[in-house]
Amino acid sequence: MATDSMTQARFTPKDLPYAYSALAPQVSEETLRFHHDKHYVGYVNKLNELILDTPYAQQPLEDIILAADGAVFNNAAQAWNHEFFFEELSPEPQALPTGALKESIDAGFGSFAKMKEQMNKAAVALFGSGWVWLAADREGKLVVVSEPNAGNPMREGMKPLMCIDVWEHAYYIDYRNRRADAVDALWNRIDWKTIGDRFEKK
Ligand code: MN
Helix, strand or coil, rough: CCHHHHHHHHCCCCCCCCCCCCCCCCCCCCHHHCCCCCCCCHHHHHHHHHHHHCCCHCCHHHHHHCCHHHHHHHHHHHHHHHHHHHEEEEECCCCCCCCHHHHHHHHHHHCHHHHHHHHHHHHHHHHCCCCEEEECCCCCEEEEEEEEEEHHHHCCCCEEEEEEEHHHHHCCHEEECHHHHHHHHHHHHHHHHHHHHHHHHH
């Protein structure tokens, strides 16, 4: 019965925590509708299909990301990465880090401006599709990590703090091939309150 596969769907796509039009003009309503409703929801639905009647169907999303390879890893990580990405953006962002996060950024990079410059460079340099991450390494030091495709630094034992989606679907409607402009605009929507909360969470 059709209802069986519905009730067995393991993961439910999360709604955006703001209106589709809330991040304009940096990210247009059209981009967010495609990005969330087609790409992100597509990864969640595909993951549910792939893990149906497998041991993964009982596991938390993070455990699947750490254990799986191939298509299961790709769709699980893309689901997680997009939820993390959408959550760190805000219509009314706190523009700069404060407190312990600010101190760690200054210690790791010299300044917020230098960290931003390093992430921008990594975003432009990443060949093809992928994600640029701000993460805390095993020693707690903040680092910039470039990951191709669905890559997530939690696979290397790091704690993800912030990510920039550099897949073309994230910016092509608004910026065409101008990835640097898309990334530059995105900084106006990054909520450092959210990133700070992630940093302080054990
Ligand atoms: Mn994306």
